[in-house]
Amino acid sequence: MADFKTHITTSSAVGVGYGLAGHFLLDAPIPSCILSAGLCGLAGILPDLDSDTGVPIRETMAFASAVVPMLMIDRFQTMGWPHETIVMVGGVMYLVIRFGVANLVKRYTVHRGMWHSLPAAAIFGLLAFLICSCQDMTLRLFKTGAVVLGFLIHLGLDELWAVDLKRLRFKKSFGTAFKLWGNKRWANFSVYAKLGLLTLLAFGDPIMMDRFGGHAHDVPHLASDMFGGGSPDTAAPTAEPPAPEAGLETTGKPFDPWDAIPTIQR
Numbered sequence: 001m002a003d004f005k006t007h008i009t010t011s012s013a014v015g016v017g018y019g020l021a022g023h024f025l026l027d028a029p030i031p032s033c034i035l036s037a038g039l040c041g042l043a044g045i046l047p048d049l050d051s052d053t054g055v056p057i058r059e060t061m062a063f064a065s066a067v068v069p070m071l072m073i074d075r076f077q078t079m080g081w082p083h084e085t086i087v088m089v090g091g092v093m094y095l096v097i098r099f100g101v102a103n104l105v106k107r108y109t110v111h112r113g114m115w116h117s118l119p120a121a122a123i124f125g126l127l128a129f130l131i132c133s134c135q136d137m138t139l140r141l142f143k144t145g146a147v148v149l150g151f152l153i154h155l156g157l158d159e160l161w162a163v164d165l166k167r168l169r170f171k172k173s174f175g176t177a178f179k180l181w182g183n184k185r186w187a188n189f190s191v192y193a194k195l196g197l198l199t200l201l202a203f204g205d206p207i208m209m210d211r212f213g214g215h216a217h218d219v220p221h222l223a224s225d226m227f228g229g230g231s232p233d234t235a236a237p238t239a240e241p242p243a244p245e246a247g248l249e250t251t252g253k254p255f256d257p258w259d260a261i262p263t264i265q266r
């Protein structure tokens with residue numbers, strides 16, 4: 001399998017490309033692009049947190065404990081917390097991640113277990129989505145994509161290193177990175193339970209944050225806002241973008257209960 005240096009170098013290089021593409025293709029702000037490049041680089045060592053020893057777990061946990069609270073500041077401000085409370089909660093989060101989470105990871109993971117898997121990539125993507133709680137859904141998904149990309153690059157490198165090119169054969173470790181499930185039933189259940197829970201939280205989070213009233217209304221908050229899906233919040237503007245204020249009477253449409261929901265919420 002690829003070593004730490006190969007993983008961090010490759011994922012960082014791809015992260016730079018991802019950040020540049022975000023700036024030039026999606027017109028994303030430069031700070032978001034730099035942050036996403038860094039997240040992609042860091043995500044490239046995340047799967048090896050299960051290795052128990054060495055640089056990945058020590059460095060990643062130290063970095064995560066400092067950065068995660070900062071990434072959540074936007075959420076705390078949206079919730080109306082005073083400055084002192086945010087500093088206090090940030091300090092507690094630092095200690096919990098640096099010592100609590102790091103110990104749990106050491107204790108309950110097996111190298112090349114389910115941390116090296118596709119559902120684990122989705123789990124870290126959902127965690128990134130929940131942590132990077134900015135108002136703009138496009139930027140939020142952009143940062144989430146950076147973490148998933150970095151994670152997948154790690155898995156891809158591990159599979160690549162499992163091919164013995166000299167003897168033209170697959171090593172024993174081939175297929176243990178890009179997998180959907182492993183041999184241990186409990187580990188499979190645990191991973192898919194976490195995936196289900198985080199999926200529910202991720203779907204509920206933009207709606208919950210919207211309840212706090214801190215979101216700007218000119219940026220998409222839900223994934224369906226971006227793709228013009230059937231969200232009750234966006235149904236009318238998506239259908240008739242030039243005249244979003246047009247009422248039911250003027251459009252002549254039959255009464256649709258979904259159209260009435262945003263009015264009730266406000």
Ligand SMILES: [Zn+2]
Pocket residue numbers: 001047048116154158
């Ligand atoms: Zn690995």
